[in-house]
Amino acid sequence: MTFLALRDIRKSYFLGKDEFPVLKGIDLDFELGEFVSILGESGGGKSTLMNIIGGLDREFDGSVTFDGTLLDHRKEKQLDEYRRGTIGYIYQAYNLISHLTVLDNVLVSLEMTDLTQKERIDRATELLVRVGLEDQIKKHPNQLSGGQKQRVAIARALASDPKIIIADEPTGALDSQNTAEVLELLEEIAKEGKLVIAVTHSQEVANHGTRIVHLADGKIDGDTRLKPAFDVPTDNVRISDRPLKASASYANAFKHLRYTFGRNSLIMLGTAIGLFAVMLFSGLGNGVKAYIADQVNSLANPTAVTVQRYTKGGSDQQGAGTGSSTQLISDSQIKKLKSINNVQKVEPGYILANGQTKISDKTYSLSNMTTWSASYQTKIIKAGSKPGTNEIVVDKNTVAKEYSSKNWKSIVGQKVTVTWVATTADGTPVPVSKEMTVSGVIDFGHNQTSNLTTYQTVQAANKAAGASTDAAMATVKVNDAKNVSAVAKKVNAIKTDGARQFTATTVGDILDTINTIVSLATTVLAAIAGISLVVSALMIIVTMFMSVSERTKEIGILRALGESKKDIRRLFTAESLLIGFFSFILAVILAFGLGAVLNSALYKIASFNMIQLSVGNIVTTFILAIVIAYIAALLPARRAAKLNPIDALSAD
Template sequence: MAFLELHNIHKSYFLGKEEFPVLNGIDLDFELGEFVSILGESGGGKSTLMNIIGGLDRNFDGEVRADGQLLDHKKEKQLDDYRRGTIGYIYQSYNLISHLNIVDNVLVSLNMTNLNNRQKKERATDLLKQVGLGDQLKKHPNQLSGGQKQRVAIARALASNPRVIIADEPTGALDSKNTTEVLEILENIAAEGKLVITVTHSQDVANYGTRIVRLADGKIEDDTRLKPAFATTVEQPDIKPKVLSAGASYKNAFQHLSYNFWRNSLIMLGTAIGLFAVLLFSGIGNGVNAFIQDQINSMINPNSVTVMKNSTGKKMSNTAFQQQLAQSSSDPSKLFFTPQQVQRLEKVKGVDQVEPGYQLSSYTLSYKDKNQNSANIQTWTKAFASDTVKTGHAPKNDQILIDKSQAIALTSQKTYKQLLGKKVKVTIPWIDKNNHPVQASAELTVVGFANGGQAGAIAATNYSTMNHLLSAAKADTRANFISVNVKDANKVKSVATHIRGLKDNGKYNYGAITVGDILDTVNQYVSIASIVLAAIAGISLIVSALMIIVTMYMSVSERTKEIGILRALGERKKDIRRLFTAESVLIGLFSAALSLILAYAAMLGLNHVLYGIVKFNMVQITPGNVIFTVVAAIVISFIAALLPARKASRLNPIDALSAD
């Protein structure tokens, strides 16, 4: 029974509306063990017939049956399976993949089999040894002679153990010696029980086989048997076809990327610079946020809730409340608390201590003949962090804590510590109960220095001292803020929320600010600035994506013939798409790795320089930043490759194989 059957095959090409028939009703049967030569002149339809037999040409009329099964040439998946499991190709121009060595060229076919990696490597090596190339295994195609290249093509055709070998002018580019050797190899293949079909215009080559089919003007002119087909009793290796794995696609992509590494390195460098800029600005944003948090936490107790008067009586967001406070600064009388309101806060669940206090917007320090004008003096409460006092101790009655910078301004850099234990005059403008301005002043003993640094100067007295100072000036002595200390740090937000919801006579009179609120507000602005800077840097990523797109289109153009080869071997459109997206993703990953190296080098350098100024690491690249960078690189490179990969997968295999 025939293994391969062709029934009433018709094929025409069209130029506009004009039809040019190529095959006119071809009927042929082929058996396993035959070495059939299709003989004819150029233009007689030989190659078209081979493309139909090989499952590459889908646009024709007629039937093709393989091993009794009808091939539906409208079903691309069935043809992919057919080429992968049944057909092996040998070409006149060899059609080897230039960036792969000869072992890897054979492995391209073996990667679509059920063999494991060791078995694939062993079979590829054995086949190359069988065709006389055992000493050339590490060479690339451009390092071989024509005869050697054809032997590699034969080894690749045999690799997956196909039942049918199609050889299109296999000796057309060879000298007589190599021609004889190749024909002997093909005859041995047929003798092993395979069907060998060769296309040739040479009568001498045709005479080597078991049968000659003459094709002229698209018809069978003659079908002559020279000798019987070989027996098909030779045991075949147990090799089953399977679809190409994703790992094999990525390996091929990596091999091509490595082969053209230096050309692609410019693309990777450009992409890496964009990723580096985004990563660095994100790291700077993290560092600034951490620095601000460190500065605030060094001055403010995180268990503290600062309660200020909500002068509107309406419930509002924390941001709106802080804006209202800024607007109320011109009229301090709106911010006073009554003793009853202070006592009410003591009853809030979770509160450890309630301390009324004063925050005054401006004051003057005088020592001997020097004056220092400053903003914001307040009473000492538990709201201050434990390490606020850098030298000395917290203030008691008739004592004051001032900032190191103020002490230096009143004395000198070298002698400021001598101010400890000395009296300074404190002058504070305030208002009386009628909202008229008054001026309070007193001499207080300096008992400690704080270091507000970038956060600003810190000055504080205790509540009793400030109350006595204001009373002496007949100023209003009602507290204008309340410090609430919470027992459990995890309950600070919930206590603050509860306080904001308290009502007096139906009005919301309490606003609450925590360290977290301050940090959230500041970090929001820092984050916005970081995002804007990162977005500006991200423009370079768009340029990088365009570069990758251009590179991939160039790669498709350069690898057109390779695409045809892979499709002829049985790779699916999906595999071709994945080949190019894989290479682009690898470019993205290499770019991400390079950007990380650049970013960490910049981080170390900048932190080394800036630490001497602010005593803090101002660039902090987090694992989240690293993950974002890698993911962004993969996504950008994958998206950039989609259109070129789609174009590659839609190429006609026949046209691709004929590309120069």
């Protein structure tokens, strides 16, 4: 019963417009259980016919039918399925994959079956035992003799349980003993109910089969039956085939990456350095932001909102006596601020203009003099305590050290006369003077100065001098830091007769401004570091193109085994992605390792870990590594997939 039928197969090669016919109308029928030798001299069309039967050659006229199914050579997917499930190849040049072990070379074919991993290993091992290579399983092809390589090729051809075995000059490179053993194996394969087609120019090999088809000048000039075809077993249960899984492509890519680790390690190191630099600058940006936030929050209360009257196009800060009543905050406005949701309390306050103090006949300027509120943290007090009624805390650098550079704390407890300028309700300036006691010394650091007294003290002094007692500012204490932003928005939204009344300032506003600058700086630095990633991408592209050139024959082998163009693309894309992944791992190790060293050095200066890598930084770097590796692989992988399997198999 015919299993494989060829009808009017014609094939020509063209050199320019000149046509050179190779096959000139081939009609052949094959049945299972046959061992058919296609005999002929070199150039007679044997290899071309083999490529057509094997589903590798698509450019021909005529038809190929197998098991009652017409093979449409214009449909690449059908050809892939045909090679995967029906054809097994044995080559004169063995065509083993050099970076794979003997066992892995056989497993390549089994990866496109529905067997489990254990079943695949068991079958591959069983076949290698059958061909006498049980003690060579872990070796690589370059450690084998010619006869051993051919046996591996036979085991691989049988692995997926194909119905047709095509042997291209299977004994051409073997001595007489190995030739006899290989022919015996081929005969055993035919007896198992498979169709064995051996392409040869050796009459001795041809005489070993059941039938000889002689091909000369592109035509069949002889078809001799030597003996009947072997009986086909009726209880033969075949292994089912399926498309290659993505996991198999990644596993094969990893095996090649490991085999060529020396070369690829340099690429991974170069890429890792670029990724490390990006990660380091991102972590530095996080650390600087955290350091600034820590310093600001240590000085100012993050749950406090500073409120002043809104002045369009001008300064929001107005002294208690330096502006009109429209720049002050009345008691009714204080009550309105208290009515806002999530507000715990509202503290009115003053910003005092032209403040001075006199100690022992020496006058000190009290620049930036205001009233104590919930905005301030007690951490700023470096000596003494916060002010009470008729008390003041003075700035360390501009007052206390000027009073006594060696014993600046001695100013605490001193009686001082404090003066400032307030205004009456109609805006007339009024000098105010008040006897106070220095209760403490404060230091904001960062070149910031301030002197603080209490609201009640200033209010009483202004009242006694006939000045207005309305507040110039207010501090709104919010019940939770997460509600600060919402309260600030509500304060800014307060209007009277359609006019905005207040400007709310929070610690978050200050930090947002600083963080924007820090983010801009770190982004620029990270972008500069990212330029090295462009170089890394080019390195990966060059490496992958080299890999395609070096593995051209492997590509042909994989296509002959039934892998699709998609599988080939995925193989090279997977290898590039693995390079990106391992580069990322190395970059993380560098970032945490060198980051720890840098933090140790910087901690001695700032008492703070300045490099802080977040999960977001790591995830972003991972995505960056994968994207770069994937983009770098696109062109080489596409080139690999477009290679003609026949040309790839013939590559050196």
